[in-house]
Every structure is written in C-alpha cells, then in structure tokens.
Amino acid sequence: MDYTKQIQEIATRLFAEDKIDVFVGYRLTGFDDNQVPALIRESKDVPLLVFNQKSVFNLSNYLKNDHTRNKRVGLVVKGCDSRSLNLLLTESQVKREKLYVVGIACEGVVDDAGQKMQNCLECMVPAAVVYDELLGEANMERRFIINADIQDMAAKELVQRREYFEEVFENCIRCNACRHSCPLCYCAKCCIDQETATLYNGANTTSSAFHALMTWSLHLAGRCVDCRNCEKACPSHLPLHLFHKWNERVIYENFQEHLAGVHEGDRGAFYKYSMQDPDDFIM
C-alpha cells in the first residue's frame, strides 16, 4: 500500500487549481522511516508528502486547529479517519464544502516493529466512507471480532476489573495527551477541566485519573472509531483501547450493530432514540 505518487499528484493539482489553502497529509520524520503529520501550504512542499503502511495517525484531528479552521483543506483519510471526519461533519465542527477529501481503501497500517496494528486486524470499515476521490479498491468483507483483551476483561469479576484499572492508571500522569490527540475531543472547555468538576480536579491521584478517563471514554462511547491516536500519544503507554473497545462491543451488540461514524448524520448510539433500543434494564 503506497499512494505517495497519487497523493502528490492530487495535492499539486489542487494547489494549481487554487482549490485549497492547506493540504494535510504525512511526511517522514527525517531521522527514521516513521511519519508525522504534514501541513503543506505551498505546492513546492508537495514532494514531502508520503503515504504507505506507516501512515498511522488520524489526520482528522488536524481539522480543529487555527491552521485549518475556516480554511480550504485537502485531507487524506483512511477508513477509521473518515469515520471520525463523518462525526465531525455531523456534529457541525467542520464544513464539508471547505474540504477536499482524499479517501484511502486502507489495507492496514503497521506499528514501530513493522507488525500490523491490532485495530487494523479487527477493522470493520477499512475503506474511507467520506471522500471526493478514493484511492485503492474497497472490497474487503469484515466481521465483528471480540479480541482477546476484551475477552480477558469480560472474564474478570467487576472488583477484579476495577483493581486492574486502578493498577494501570497509577501510571497516568494526567498530561491529557489522549484527549488532545483525539479527533472527537473538540470541546471549548473539557468537562474535566472545569472548576465545578471536583471529581477530576486536584492532585494527580489514581482516583482522579480513573474518573477522568472513565468520563472521557463514556463521552466517546458510540463515537470512538478505534483509530488509536490516543494510545499512540500516551507517554505512559496505557491500554486506553480497552475502554473504547469494551464500549464498542456493548454498543454493537445492543444497538442494532451500530458502528460509529459510518453513516453521515449519525450522531452515535447514545444520541438518538429508537424503538429497538434495549430496555430490559427498566423495571
């Protein structure tokens, strides 16, 4: 999977036709074969753009900063990235007419060790769902997989689960990199930063980390697209996907196989009401 040439051609064309102000893609770090996001503003920088199985980051996160807000943006999205883009469009954070989306029918990306990422192995929507132009073939049949991590978690008693998480979150340093790297965390003032939110405030205790991350994961329940930007950003290497995958499974099983961001206008399972919603927990 290498679309470097095609993406460079598209970017050059968009700049030549004056359709965009900035192109958001990937470039090499400069010291290894890993990649970082690139904001290209002139056609002379287009040759910096690359795209291959090392293009791991979800670039829809770069639509909310000052360099792209209210500008005409060209953007590269894989399947998962396009789903979060879809949610940003639905939640009125981005205007579609200001975007030129280059969709990728993704074959999966790899981690530092060259192994295919776990989320790519479980991916249900590999090809972009929103695009102006699609690169690659979108023909992959997928089925919902409950991975070993989640199976282990399900096997644990509630108390054990809590103990496990308390142990894990001892390493959290409350840097909020997870939040900043998440394309769907765009709130003007996050609820965990507010003065009244005493549960999350104060010293960096395991309890405050636990509550903050729990709240965060619930705010992403039914919206998280499993791009794992948060895990890539976490300096403490916390297994943040456990929350999200757990929620994803519960929602998939209970809300008519709902997957976040696949359909335009779909705000997520917890933001709509249907007669088929489970209600057996109500007396």
Place this chain on the structure above:
Amino acid sequence: MARVGVFVCFCGANIADYVDVPQVVEEAKRIREVKFAIDYKYMCSDPGQQQIRDAIAQHRLTSIVVAACSPRMHEKTFRKALSDAGMNPYLLEVANIREHSSWVHQKDKKAATEKASDLVRMAVAKSIANEQLHEISVPVTKRALVIGGGIAGIQAALDIADARIPVVLVEKSPSIGGKMAQLDETFPTLDCAQCILTPKMVDVASHPYIELIPYSEVLELQGFVGNYKVKIKKKASYVNFKTCTGCGACWQKCPVKVDNEYNMGIDKRKAIYTPFPQAVPNKPVIDAEHCTMLTKGKCGICAKVCEKGSIDYQMQDEIIEREIGAVVVATGYDMWDPKPYEEYGVGRFKDIITSLEFERMVSANGPTNGLPLRPSDGKVPKNVVFIKCVGSRDEAKGISYCSKICCMYTTKHTILLHHKVHDSHAYVFYMDIRAAGKGYEEFVEKAQVDTGTTYLRGRVSKIYKKGDKLMVRGEDAQIGQVVEVEADLVVLATAVSAPKDNPDLARLLGISYDKYGYLSEAHPKLRPVETAKAGIFLAGCTQAPKDIPETVSQASACAAKVCGLFAGDTMKKDPMISTVNTEYCSGCQNCVKVCPYGAIVTDEVPFGHGSKELRTVAKINEGVCQGCGSCVAICRSTAINLAGFTDPQIINEIVSI
C-alpha cells in the same frame, strides 16, 4: 454561611410507622449547616406550615428542607409557605421520605430510617447551593384543540366555545357523533340517543367559536402548555365541501357496495357515502380504498351526476397547522373483538352477534327497521340469550377490568327486545349485576319485572348448534346445576376496550397510557381529567370505560379546566429552565436533537474577544423550555445548566453521602 431548617413529617402513620422520625431529626441536627430541625404529624397542614413560617423568622434560615411525601404532592404547598414568610420559594428542597423510603422499605425500619436520613442529608447539601429563582411569564394562545367528536368531544367543545374560547374539533371519521350516534335508546331513562345527540351535533357545526375539521387526524404536537402548535392531516374526501349541498345524488347512483361500518356491517353502504342520514357535516366522502374510479380509474358516475361539480378525484391529503393553548383528548373506545371465545362458536355460528350489532338492529334508523332478526335466516327470534362479561373480568381470554356499562345496556337490550318482539323471552347469563348510579338499580329491577327476563347467574361454557337453534350451556350457580337454554339468537355483551391507536396518540402528545391502552390521568382521585403533561386533558372512555352521564360530566370538567387555564393573558411558568454557557459550548448541537420541546436553537457568537470570526452555539428559548434536563445530560462539555438542578447542587448531593 448557610442556615438550613429541616422539617420532618410523620404523614400520619404513612412515614412514622416505618421510619423513626425523631431519629431522622436527630441525624439532621448533626449536620453543620442545619440550625433548626423539628418533626410534626402533618407538615402540610396549616399548623405545620406555620412552624416553617415561624422558624424562618426566628432562626434567620437561608434554605428549607421538608422531608415528607413526593414533591409532586406538596412542593407547591411548601413553596407557598416560604413565599408567605417572605422567602424566595425556590430555596425549598423536598426530601421524599415517603415514596422513596417508608413505603418501599416497610419490612426494615432501621434501614428505612437510615435511608430517610441520607435523603435529608442530600437535600440539605443541595439546598445549600440553591439560588433565588423567579417565575417566568409566558403568553397564552387562547384556542383549544379537541381530539375526537363523540359525545365527550362534542360536550367539551361546546362548553369551551360557550365561554367564547375558539375550539378546533378534530374527528377522524366523516361525521361527528361517535359511538353514541349508533345507539338506539339510552339507559336509565330510555330517551332516544339520536334525539338528544343530534341537536348537539348541529350546535357544534353552527357554533361561531368551533372550527370543525372532520375526516382528519392529529399528526404532530409541539410546544408546551399555552403555546402548542398542532399539525392536522385532513384526509382527502374527494368532495368539495364548500360547493356540495349534500343532495345525495352521488351516493344513490354509486355502483360500489361496501360493508356499512355504522350498522356494524349488517347492511351495505356505497363507496361515496355519508355515515348516516343525520351526519354532521352532512357531506359525503369517497372511500378511496373501494372507489373504482380511484383504484382502477373506471366509473366516474358520481362526478357525472353531481350538479355542483363538487367531485374532485385529484384531491390530496392536506396538512393544516393551528396554534393552540390546550388539548382535550376524547378518542372514545373500541368494542372488544370476542374472537378468543371459540367455545361460544364466535365466527362459526351466524346467530351469535355482539351487543352493538343488536343495538343497530333494534335502532329505529337501523338496517332492519328496528326489528331484531337472525342473521342466518332473517327470522324474528323468540328466545334470546344475552351473555354478559364477554371479555370483561376475564384475565384468561380478555381483560381483567369491568367494562362498567354492559350490565346496564344489557338490561336496556332486554327491554328493547320486549318492546319490539312482544312474545319473546330473554335469558341473561351474568356474573354480578353492577348497577351503581342514579336510577340504575331501579331501572334493572323494573326491567326484570316488566320483561320477565330469566337471569341466570353463571358463566356460559359452551354454545353448540342443534337444528337451526343454538344451545347455550352454562352454569346456574344459584341452584348449582348445569343448565341448557335453547336460543334463536345469542347476544354477547362485549367489553369496552381502549382505542387501538391510543398508544400512538399518547406518544405523539407526550402523555402516558396504561397497559390496556387507556390514557393515564394525573391523579386517580384528585386530578381525574388532567394528564401529567400540563394543558392536556382527558374526557370520556379514552381514560377508562364509562357511561354517557359520566362522560359528559368529565367533558364539562375538561372545559372548566381549559377555561381556568385561559383565564389570564399570561401564564406563570416555573423558572427551572436551562441556560447555555456559550463560552463552554462547542456547537455540536446534540442538545438541539434531544430537546423534546424544540426549545433549543442555534446562535452565533464571536470566536474570541474582538474576533470577527463567528462560531455556532446553542440558545435556549426560555418560553418553550420545560426544564426536563435532557440537554444537560447530553452536553459533554457541561455547557448547559438547569436552574434548580445545577452541577454544584447535584455534586453537593452526591458528595454528601
């Protein structure tokens, strides 16, 4: 520093039997902010309220906690007590230690007491963060919507309109009149239903304050008490009512014959029809399902014979919108289908009919000219068996409630039978005779003597055919024997059931309904015509089975409620509404989507200080907001707060236990 007063109520024995009230007071006194705590037998009584008023002055209290019954019951009472003492009424918190503690934990007094103390502690913590709030005034649209044009809807509409309040009356069939228009005579006075109903129907049509919209249904209701907007679908009638004179040429010539619903399918009507000769409005409609012009494009006779050119096959459904302030729901009832009674041979034997079919037969304007006839051979029956409680009081096959009217109408039917067929004999199988009502018992007694009807107490177990007769086998519990009666005709007193559309209507209006589909009143004793949603009232059988006198009184009660609601030009509204902190709002518009009242719109504010760039934020219409809190729950950045239930208040509550 907050100074909280705590007032714990015994509620007679309701709370005191299961909660140690003095103990709750002692616990409350230990809370730092509580400067005064006391118990009393009935806090809601005048001496109880006086204690609150006195304590506010004596102890310079800044907020009040009343631990008593549900705030739905007496929050208003206690708020008024605060107002009377010169305190802002919204500084009150009610801890519900009755429904939430004593009633549900009757077996464990210790635990109930602990829970009551916790509830008080939470209320105290919340009340510390209470703020002074002030009532909001909203304008009122003085127009009422009445759904259903049976006797309930007619009476409600007339009473409201007589108070010079405009009424929109929506009826789903082509004519108003409802079930009462199908009745022959009415118990207990045997006056003719048509004679007492049709003048009222005419009054509705000619009343300057009533807008009658027949052949239509309610599609959508938005807004809130005093300011509803309703969308009504006017079904295509294919007849221009403005030019139609109701001459009848069209239905006389129409070649299509359809079962006549008004006569319970005993005879036929045409595809273009008025339901019955006394219909209001007396204009025909075309039954689009059966008209061959509309289904196959062939015929067109009615258009040819209509001198006024009133037939319009191209007519479409029309959506009408009206602004209204209150709604009276009077959708009536359905007759229960006796199909589950297979042992009676329902559906197999032609000579088993339902009571409404019998009613149509004996009716002067009925399909048989007022004579009961056997459907199988058209002969006049001599022996008629009436079976009561078919569907009613039968959990196994039907419904567990008593339909209330069957005892009386069956008695009426025995009289009508006796009047029409002098040498007939009636048998009535009954469980009980329930004749509670003015003149009802006397009516039953007299009927039994005058008609010589044989009353058999017991249920029928089987009906089978013997020649052209029906053999009705049942038990006579009074002699303890199985009896068999040879019958020419069997009449089933089928149960009253809720209209099958009621659940859909309830969802559309945002009101609740019970397991049978009847719409629920706000309080079974003290608020029988109100619903839990302000400005929506219930009249007639849509709430529960009832007879005509009761229905009419309930309809008039609804009218009184509507008139009371519209007495002033503005309406006071609770200040418990949402506000948006635009600084925190990210404009995702989830709140707009979840608001059931359409109270949230979007607004644009500068991106930052002095910025020309604009961003979208949510904005609450405070007249429309009902304070349900859905937006608060959905808002991820907690940009929305609900007055009276702010985050500090809720967090105080959580932290206190």
